[in-house]
Amino acid sequence: MSGKSTITVSIRFYEELNDFLKKSRRKIRFTRIYRHNTSLKDCIESCGVPHTEVDLILVNGISADFDQLINGGDDISVYPVFESFDISGVTRLMGRPLRDLRFVADVHLGALAKKLRLLGFDTEFSNDASTEALLESVRGEKRVLLSRNRKLLMRRVVNRGLFIRSNDPEKQCVEVVRRFDLTRSIKPFTRCMACNSHLAPTPKEKVLPRLEPLTKKYFFEFSGCTGCGNVYWKGSHYGKLEAFLERVRMSNDPKEIMKIRVDCYSGYRGEETPRRFWLEERLVEIKQIVDRWLDPEHRYFKVLGDDNSTYILRHDSTTFVWELTFYQREKNQLR
Numbered sequence: 001m002s003g004k005s006t007i008t009v010s011i012r013f014y015e016e017l018n019d020f021l022k023k024s025r026r027k028i029r030f031t032r033i034y035r036h037n038t039s040l041k042d043c044i045e046s047c048g049v050p051h052t053e054v055d056l057i058l059v060n061g062i063s064a065d066f067d068q069l070i071n072g073g074d075d076i077s078v079y080p081v082f083e084s085f086d087i088s089g090v091t092r093l094m095g096r097p098l099r100d101l102r103f104v105a106d107v108h109l110g111a112l113a114k115k116l117r118l119l120g121f122d123t124e125f126s127n128d129a130s131t132e133a134l135l136e137s138v139r140g141e142k143r144v145l146l147s148r149n150r151k152l153l154m155r156r157v158v159n160r161g162l163f164i165r166s167n168d169p170e171k172q173c174v175e176v177v178r179r180f181d182l183t184r185s186i187k188p189f190t191r192c193m194a195c196n197s198h199l200a201p202t203p204k205e206k207v208l209p210r211l212e213p214l215t216k217k218y219f220f221e222f223s224g225c226t227g228c229g230n231v232y233w234k235g236s237h238y239g240k241l242e243a244f245l246e247r248v249r250m251s252n253d254p255k256e257i258m259k260i261r262v263d264c265y266s267g268y269r270g271e272e273t274p275r276r277f278w279l280e281e282r283l284v285e286i287k288q289i290v291d292r293w294l295d296p297e298h299r300y301f302k303v304l305g306d307d308n309s310t311y312i313l314r315h316d317s318t319t320f321v322w323e324l325t326f327y328q329r330e331k332n333q334l335r
């Protein structure tokens with residue numbers, strides 16, 4: 001495309017969003033040519049990144065939403081969902097978590113669906129669900145779509161979804177718990193792993209005819225599925241399940257926002273700009289200010305330290321306190 005009907009923008013994807021890009025476009029700002037009247041959603045997805053993975057878009061340093069149309073010369077920065085990263089003052093595209101988060105898993109994620117049910121999360125799954133059926137669950141029941149299919153997540157009706165990265169069901173489960181901050185909402189053994197219905201305590205007499213002799217002898221507490229009638233008890237698999245739950249909980253320890261000491265110089269437009277900072281006793285020299293932005297109460301600086309880790313430092317404009325709100329070690333950084 002060329003000529004009067006097209007415009008050129010510069011675009012940069014951050015952190016794990018780079019996974020979706022062609023190798024030559026990773027970790028750098030690149031230019032792209034589009035037709036007039038292209039939305040940010042279409043612009044971002046044409047690079048391979050589903051909109052469900054994006055939490056923040058800055059156009060020329062100002063937050064924007066997916067429907068905004070691009071203009072020639074725009075500088076577009078696209079950020080993933082940050083863990084423990086408070087950007088409440090800017091437009092957070094994915095909104096606040098739904099009060100009762102409900103999921104629908106695509107046909108390849110049956111093992112994940114079972115694990116989420118085990119944690120007590122309402123997760124619809126059928127191994128022969130059509131695309132239309134999945135999208136109807138998203139639209140009609142406001143379910144969050146879990147999928148490894150990028151094209152599916154790019155559908156406009158999918159306003160909440162998660163691209164599942166791992167092949168391993170346990171790691172997939174951790175991805176979901178982390179992204180939606182679900183550790184405190186885990187209610188294990190309350191939902192049927194087979195059919196997703198609620199479990200209810202069931203008197204032993206009622207299930208007696210269905211039990212093996214040893215189960216009859218050694219177990220006293222039973223739960224029955226209100227949907228399919230399956231019976232559950234704390235049998236030989238229970239220890240394994242408890243261990244799994246503990247691993248999921250441990251993997252999601254919330255990171256605390258950390259107060260830090262920062263040394264500044266008078267930089268860009270005379271603003272105080274961080275030059276180095278201390279993490280406990282450790283001094284980190286700032287090699288590069290990667291990006292910066294503002295909300296009503298804070299200034300944010302995304303910086304690259306001399307340890308090649310990425311940090312986001314936040315300065316409170318009222319209390320003048322500096323905090324570390326995001327940190328990523330070199331090995332995980334921008335694969």
Ligand SMILES: [Zn+2]
Pocket residue numbers: 192193194195196197225226227228229230
């Ligand atoms: Zn059931």
